[in-house]
Amino acid sequence: MPAVVVAVAVFALFALGFIYYSRYLADKVYALDPERTTPAHEFADGVDFVPTNKHVLFGHHFTSIAGAAPIVGPAIAVFWGWGPALAWIVLGTIFAAGVHDFGALVVSVRHKARNIGTLTADVISKRSRVLFLCVIFFLLTLVNAVFAVVIGNLFVANPGAVIPIFVEIPLAIAIGQYIYRTRSPALVPSIVGVILLYFLIWVGSEVPIEIDGLADALGFGQTRDLWVVIMFVYTFIASRLPVWLLLQPRDYINSHQLFIALAVTFVGVLVGWDTMVAPALNDVPDGSPSIFPFLFITIACGAISGFHSLVSSGTTSKQLANERDARHVGYLGALGEGSLALASVLAVSAGVAATRVEWDELYATHADASGGATGNFVNGIAQFANNLGVEFQLATVFAAVVVVSFAATTMDTGIRLQRYIVQEISTMLGWTRLARSLTLAGLVAVVVPLALALVPGDGDAGYTFGTLWRLFGTTNQLTAGLALAVIAVWVTRNRRNPLAAVIPLAFLLIMTSWALFIQFFEFIDEGEWVLAPLDAIIFVLAVWLIVEAIGAMRRTVAERRAATPIGDADSDGGTGQAVAETEQRPREDGQ
Amino acid sequence: MRVLLIRPWDMSDGVGAGCCSGGSAKGLCIEPEHHPPRGGTRNIERTGWAPLAEVYRALRDGLPADAEVEIVDPRNHSFLLPVLVRDLRRRGIGWWSALRAAIRAPAYAAIIVDGVVVSSGELPSRDEALRVVRAAAAPDGERV
Numbered sequence: 001m002p003a004v005v006v007a008v009a010v011f012a013l014f015a016l017g018f019i020y021y022s023r024y025l026a027d028k029v030y031a032l033d034p035e036r037t038t039p040a041h042e043f044a045d046g047v048d049f050v051p052t053n054k055h056v057l058f059g060h061h062f063t064s065i066a067g068a069a070p071i072v073g074p075a076i077a078v079f080w081g082w083g084p085a086l087a088w089i090v091l092g093t094i095f096a097a098g099v100h101d102f103g104a105l106v107v108s109v110r111h112k113a114r115n116i117g118t119l120t121a122d123v124i125s126k127r128s129r130v131l132f133l134c135v136i137f138f139l140l141t142l143v144n145a146v147f148a149v150v151i152g153n154l155f156v157a158n159p160g161a162v163i164p165i166f167v168e169i170p171l172a173i174a175i176g177q178y179i180y181r182t183r184s185p186a187l188v189p190s191i192v193g194v195i196l197l198y199f200l201i202w203v204g205s206e207v208p209i210e211i212d213g214l215a216d217a218l219g220f221g222q223t224r225d226l227w228v229v230i231m232f233v234y235t236f237i238a239s240r241l242p243v244w245l246l247l248q249p250r251d252y253i254n255s256h257q258l259f260i261a262l263a264v265t266f267v268g269v270l271v272g273w274d275t276m277v278a279p280a281l282n283d284v285p286d287g288s289p290s291i292f293p294f295l296f297i298t299i300a301c302g303a304i305s306g307f308h309s310l311v312s313s314g315t316t317s318k319q320l321a322n323e324r325d326a327r328h329v330g331y332l333g334a335l336g337e338g339s340l341a342l343a344s345v346l347a348v349s350a351g352v353a354a355t356r357v358e359w360d361e362l363y364a365t366h367a368d369a370s371g372g373a374t375g376n377f378v379n380g381i382a383q384f385a386n387n388l389g390v391e392f393q394l395a396t397v398f399a400a401v402v403v404v405s406f407a408a409t410t411m412d413t414g415i416r417l418q419r420y421i422v423q424e425i426s427t428m429l430g431w432t433r434l435a436r437s438l439t440l441a442g443l444v445a446v447v448v449p450l451a452l453a454l455v456p457g458d459g460d461a462g463y464t465f466g467t468l469w470r471l472f473g474t475t476n477q478l479t480a481g482l483a484l485a486v487i488a489v490w491v492t493r494n495r496r497n498p499l500a501a502v503i504p505l506a507f508l509l510i511m512t513s514w515a516l517f518i519q520f521f522e523f524i525d526e527g528e529w530v531l532a533p534l535d536a537i538i539f540v541l542a543v544w545l546i547v548e549a550i551g552a553m554r555r556t557v558a559e560r561r562a563a564t565p566i567g568d569a570d571s572d573g574g575t576g577q578a579v580a581e582t583e584q585r586p587r588e589d590g591q
Numbered sequence: 592m593r594v595l596l597i598r599p600w601d602m603s604d605g606v607g608a609g610c611c612s613g614g615s616a617k618g619l620c621i622e623p624e625h626h627p628p629r630g631g632t633r634n635i636e637r638t639g640w641a642p643l644a645e646v647y648r649a650l651r652d653g654l655p656a657d658a659e660v661e662i663v664d665p666r667n668h669s670f671l672l673p674v675l676v677r678d679l680r681r682r683g684i685g686w687w688s689a690l691r692a693a694i695r696a697p698a699y700a701a702i703i704v705d706g707v708v709v710s711s712g713e714l715p716s717r718d719e720a721l722r723v724v725r726a727a728a729a730p731d732g733e734r735v
Contacts, residue, residue: 044651046644047602050662055674059667180600183699183712186665187672244600252666 001276003269003350006082010090010342014335017094022331025099029491029500030106032323039113040319048318049113054325061316061333063255065101068406069143069476070302070337072150074344075377076469077298079369080291082349083280088295089345092303093338096504100480101308102330103487103501108313109320110490116313116483123486123493124552131544133425135478138538139306140418142472144235144449147407147414149465150374152227154407157375158400159208160393164200165404168253169246171196176249190252194260197253198398205397225454231411232450236442239415247412254405261381261402265343268384269350277359278349288366289470293511293518297473302341304504306479308334347380348373370466374403418445455530467519467531471538474516477508478542484508485549492556505549513542592658592728593678594650595703597665599714602640642714643700649717650724658728665697678706704728 026032040051052060077085104116111119117136121129155162175193179186215226238246268274301307312330320326352362362376363369378399385395419441426435434440452468488501516539523532643662650660663671675693676686682705684692689706696703701711702720704727710720 044648046647046662047640050647053659053661053670056661056663056667056670059670060664063666176600180699185695185697185701186600187668187694187697248600255666255668 003274003276003346006276007266007269007342007346010086013090014338017098018331018335021094022098022327025102025500026327029496030103031496032326034322034324036323038109038320038323040321050319051321052319054328057316057319058329058332061329062336064311065308065333065337066258068403068410070340071344071377071403072373073299074302074341075348075373076370077295078278078345078348079282079363079366080284080295081280081282082276082278082345084291084295085299085345088299088303089338089341093334097304097334098331099500099504100304100484101312101334102326104309104483105312105317105326105330107487107490108317109323109326113317116309119313119486120482123489124548128548131541131548132482133421135475135482135541137421139475139479140414140421141449141452142468142475144411144414145453146468146472147410148228148231148453151231151404151407152224154374154400154404155227156224158397159210160205160397161400161404162209163204163207164197164401167200168197168405172250172253173246176245186252190256193253194256201397201401202394205394228453232446235411235415236446238412239419239442250409254409257402257405262343264385264388265346265381268387269346272384272387274350276349285365293514296511297470297477297515300473300476302338304480306476306483309483344377348376351380351383352376367466370469378403415445471534474512475538477512478545481505481508481545489552489556492553495560509542509546516542593705594658594660594724596647596662597697597701598662599643599700602643645717646714646720649721653721671697675706682706
């Protein structure tokens with residue numbers, strides 16, 4: 001089947017989801033009220049709270065949530081065939097991510113634009129705030145570990161990417177300084193930055209950097225591990241720099257790369273008319289992880305990402321000018337993220353044929369699929385670029401640079417946020433020295449994921465990465481579960497039908513717990529004494545979340561019943577529209 | 592009338608990668624102001640953002656109610672370019688000139704009225720901002 005047909009079909013489904021399902025959510029579930037004053041107006045200070053046009057806000061929101069994670073998960077999950085992977089991406093984006101991103105924005109707006117961590121305490125229970133911080137701590141630990149491994153693997157497989165990536169750092173700083181000192185517009189200098197970066201790609205492909213000898217001399221079992229250490233040293237330093245010095249100017253360059261990569265993918269698919277060489281449903285070898293539950297934790301971002309709730313409730317909700325705009329910003333942002341996941345599936349199912357290697361060989365086992373996922377994505381995107389006339393080897397380095405640029409930004413921000421979390425937890429525990437010391441908190445933020453990236457797996461890259469990725473997926477889904485629990489309780493409290501949030505919540509919690517349960521015994525059998533306790537801790541957090549969510553829902557339903565006069569309940573068929581809105585508003589404000 | 596106030600680079604803590612690690616302390620922490628977006632070295636503290644807020648409030652309060660006043664991040668090209676080109680085309684400017692002007696417009700702290708830059712390079716005082724915007728909005732609007 002031509003890949004372009006698949007792409008058009010997915011976009012058509014996304015369009016239907018936006019037109020019909022998001023309207024249902026807006027009208028029946030979240031009951032958006034265009035007359036209600038939003039926090040952006042109520043607290044307008046011109047700094048954080050700024051009423052903003054929905055088109056402006058969508059640009060801010062989408063560039064804030066776009067990242068590398070929707071690339072990796074789908075590239076692994078095609079192991080089960082592109083059909084199940086795309087089905088989960090489409091259904092997850094429309095019925096889970098859309099509900100989650102949109103809902104987190106609405107609930108935050110109805111609670112004075114509080115962030116999702118604070119809302120968990122307000123809406124579910126006080127102790128849920130601790131649960132939230134623990135889940136985020138493990139999520140960030142795994143994010144930083146897996147992306148360090150992704151970068152290490154890509155540097156080993158594509159040594160031509162080393163020069164562009166490391167020269168991009170001073171290049172971004174120089175461009176930033178130029179923009180800041182001359183106070184000129186960012187567009188032209190940042191495009192010049194992209195052009196220089198692509199020139200460096202040519203330099204890099206001519207002068208590949210391999211550090212195998214150095215890794216051997218330093219006693220590293222694998223070259224990848226030395227790259228992992230280098231990346232953590234770099235991120236520790238980078239996270240101490242002001243965001244405007246390196247992170248923001250590099251994001252100027254990255255935002256162009258994002259749109260270039262998407263354009264290369266979809267125009268390349270159209271021009272090259274590549275066909276899907278991967279099977280729609282793959283007959284996986286015996287002993288492989290089963291589709292249920294592992295597909296649903298392998299593709300986390302791209303189907304649903306808990307981190308979006310942090311962006312929705314952290315910055316976007318403070319700028320929403322009108323409640324009705326939440327649909328445009330929140331739901332459409334989720335669809336944009338789903339489009340990135342679609343690009344990944346197309347790359348590894350159609351574009352990867354250019355490697356001249358049989359697809360069955362690339363995806364022979366789950367370990368092969370995991371270890372080679374990003375490499376397959378890179379080769380697939382390179383094929384799409386090749387369709388547009390770019391020489392294949394150069395196109396390969398281009399695609400590797402795109403992935404590593406995003407992954408490096410992810411690590412930069414991840415270490416920075418982990419430091420905040422370490423400080424927040426330390427404050428709660430009364431560890432004032434750790435809470436106040438940027439260096440100590442930064443060291444904790446770096447050392448824990450570094451150990452996780454290096455210690456387990458006995459040096460087997462494919463095994464280690466696949467396992468870490470699955471643990472990342474489970475914690476990511478737990479974060480999304482927390483936000484969905486907040487949304488479900490809030491919707492129930494407002495006498496609306498909560499099924500739109502409860503169904504994806506229940507599905508995610510079942511898949512997550514099931515996967516953690518299976519993996520725990522696998523780790524025990526394999527003697528993985530780092531991963532087994534980690535899995536157990538995350539499992540306990542999942543159970544804790546289930547208990548909290550059920551408890552909060554039961555309390556809410558009981559309160560609802562107590563407040564409903566006999567005979568009035570569900571008089572409107574369960575949508576709750578019969579209930580006077582004015583009775584609900586004080587509670588919606590979180591009072 | 593559409594007034595765009597380009598957010599100065601040192602009055603923003605937003606970065607990308609929010610899919611799996613992005614966002615800022617605002618999304619995570621109980622008191623995000625305790626976690627400025629910095630390392631331990633030189634940093635632009637959030638108290639330095641007050642002048643932007645003052646100019647923004649002055650424009651919101653001092654202009655007619657139907658005036659759209661927006662603070663826009665300079666990286667938000669997907670919004671800025673089409674809107675600026677459209678506003679400039681409405682003034683009868685040719686496509687190529689409109690595109691070139693739109694690319695040049697979002698400079699540091701620029702104030703843009705219906706596509707025309709009336710101030711850039713540094714934030715004016717609140718009174719000065721209001722004066723230049725009102726002057727640009729007048730029938731024979733001036734370019735400052």
